[in-house]
Amino acid sequence: MRSLSSLIHSSRDSNELARSLEAVLESGMVIAVRDSGGRFVQSSRAYGQALGTDEDVRGNIRLEGQRFFSPDGRELPLREHPSHIARTTGEPQRNVLIGVRRAAAEAWFKISYMPVDRGPEGWSTLSIGADITAEWTRMRAAEVDAARGRQLVDLALRVAGRRSTPERIAGALVETIAASLGGTSLYLLIRDQTDLRVIAVRNAFGPRIDATSTSVPLTDEDASRWYSGVTHVNLDVRDTDVYGGKVAMEWMTKPGSLVIVPVPNPAGEAPRAALVASAEAHHAFTTQQIEALEQAAQLISPALDFEAPAAVAA
Known part of the structure; x- marks a missing residue:
């Protein structure tokens, strides 16, 4: 399966928008595409970098040992994850603050989860946002x-x-x-x-x-x-x-x-x-x-x- 970056790059000559999307990927934006079952289809390199891993997330709903948290520190069960809500309801989840922990790595994202197409198990979704770990850490330290x-x-x-x-x-x-x-x-x-x-x-x-x-x-x-x-x-x-x-x-x-x-x-x-x-x-x-x-x-x-x-x- 080809990566999101290679798919966009291969169409850049025939699609002007592809060149802009390629620049977005290189900017460090966190981008992921999930199918109607919530499984990763593609993701940008920035997602793995924020979690300190180069593992291929495709085909998984989450990485092994991965946990999600709300801004108040409460762990989110899968049913409360904004990507799950967008997938099951078709309602966009915009500008959500969410923390991700796996082993010793912790990252915080401000991210939107957008329904794209309705499929056999729900809605496929596009998530796009930014890694705000450094800013979040400074803010929490000040608090x-x-x-x-x-x-x-x-x-x-x-x-x-x-x-x-x-x-x-x-x-x-x-x-x-x-x-x-x-x-x-x-x-x-x-x-x-x-x-x-x-x-x-x-x-x-x-x-x-x-x-x-x-x-x-x-x-x-x-x-x-x-x-x-x-x-x-x-x-x-x-x-x-x-x-x-x-x-x-x-x-x-x-x-x-x-x-x-x-x-x-x-x-x-x-x-x-x-x-x-x-x-x-x-x-x-x-x-x-x-x-x-x-x-x-x-x-x-x-x-x-x-x-x-x-x-x-x-």
């Missing part, structure tokens, strides 16, 4: 940044001008910044001499922390990170990495990513508290999420009300 900013303002309003127990601070974190971390866990750690008291802000995966508040020993490895006062980021946790007195493989649910953000000590001494975010997946935290945790640590620092522990040499 996330704005939401995170509102959460930090909310946290500041909750803790400003008052002293609160670590448990109350944890409650304020639950209702604000924790939401920006997605399906990850967040803990508030309080240093008490040689132990760390762990308060679970949100325990998103597995019983790694069995109670709302518990204690773990402050090991040499933990202490070196703790007293540095610098954010510790490990987005690829190995089984042999030591945290909380255990190697990672000893935890009931091993974290793949870990971020430890010391809460500054207003007295200028070693930090007495830290925010710890963890996730099962590797590379789970973005730079923006880590920055938000650091900003949250700055905000809660003057509000934490607990008796200062005895000085411990770094």
